[in-house]
Amino acid sequence: MARIITVAVPKGGAGKTSTTLNLGAALAERGYRVLLVDFDPQGNLSLSVRATIGTPSLYTVIKTFIATWEPGLAQVIQPSTIPNVDIVPTDVWLNEADEDLRGADRREYALQKLVEPIAPAYDFVLIDTLPYFGMLVKNALVAADELIIPMQAEFLATQSIAMMLKLVERIQRSGLNPLLRVLGVLVTQVDLRTNMSRQAESYARSEFLGRVPVFQSTIKRTVRMAESQALGQSILQYDSDGDVAGAYRALAEEVLRAAEA
Numbered sequence: 001m002a003r004i005i006t007v008a009v010p011k012g013g014a015g016k017t018s019t020t021l022n023l024g025a026a027l028a029e030r031g032y033r034v035l036l037v038d039f040d041p042q043g044n045l046s047l048s049v050r051a052t053i054g055t056p057s058l059y060t061v062i063k064t065f066i067a068t069w070e071p072g073l074a075q076v077i078q079p080s081t082i083p084n085v086d087i088v089p090t091d092v093w094l095n096e097a098d099e100d101l102r103g104a105d106r107r108e109y110a111l112q113k114l115v116e117p118i119a120p121a122y123d124f125v126l127i128d129t130l131p132y133f134g135m136l137v138k139n140a141l142v143a144a145d146e147l148i149i150p151m152q153a154e155f156l157a158t159q160s161i162a163m164m165l166k167l168v169e170r171i172q173r174s175g176l177n178p179l180l181r182v183l184g185v186l187v188t189q190v191d192l193r194t195n196m197s198r199q200a201e202s203y204a205r206s207e208f209l210g211r212v213p214v215f216q217s218t219i220k221r222t223v224r225m226a227e228s229q230a231l232g233q234s235i236l237q238y239d240s241d242g243d244v245a246g247a248y249r250a251l252a253e254e255v256l257r258a259a260e261a
């Protein structure tokens, strides 16, 4: 059965999409079967791996599911430009699902029920999310076994982590997903040339000490990230020997080790 990992934090530009993509690529490089689910209507992940929306789309699959409880996610899975990585792509229409889900029975469980029948075909299902709390993010947190919280190494970034942890507590306590496990906070876009960025990392480590794990691996800022995405590649393909590719490989190791803990 796949480990289902959601990547979420209520802040744009934190590194959710880049992390979903490149952690997926790193796990696939190790031989694991990976499915990425683009659950952000902005569709950045889909565009970054050159996936295009067909018929049906993720949105129409959700709409049908709400009406019939027929799990049709298999119909929208596509290969991506990253070796051994499949994707469920999305587009801006997924915004409508947020509204539709509000009126649905067991509305927080739709994504979980959709992923359940396809999960056995994968080792990892990684879910990318949007930066606003709503039914989509709630669904992504209910569907997941585990959560990765990216934090951009910058001033005040820990605030959004604290907010995310409050939401996780609510999801756990309410019984929506009592076993949701925070795998860790991932410090991203570290710029070693600025004091602020370096301090943000050590501040995060001390601030969250004992409350939530912070991954040992951190992701440095590199212009190659945007370049790789523009070419439809992972950073592991585009700059295989670079620091950031190495850091995502190390992150994959930490994620694999966490299963044993």
Ligand SMILES: Nc1ncnc2c1ncn2[C@@H]1O[C@H](COP(=O)(O)OP(=O)(O)O)[C@@H](O)[C@H]1O
Pocket: 011, 012, 013, 014, 015, 016, 017, 018, 019, 044, 188, 189, 190, 219, 220, 221, 222, 223, 225, 226, 229, 244
């Ligand atoms: N390690 C990195 N170095 C440089 N730019 C990065 C890095 N990670 C992400 N970015 C860039 O920062 C922007 C936001 O990252 P993204 O992963 O899309 O965040 P989110 O999905 O949380 O909004 C993107 O333009 C992406 O290319």
Ligand SMILES: [Mg+2]
Pocket: 016, 017, 018, 040, 044, 129
């Ligand atoms: Mg994103």
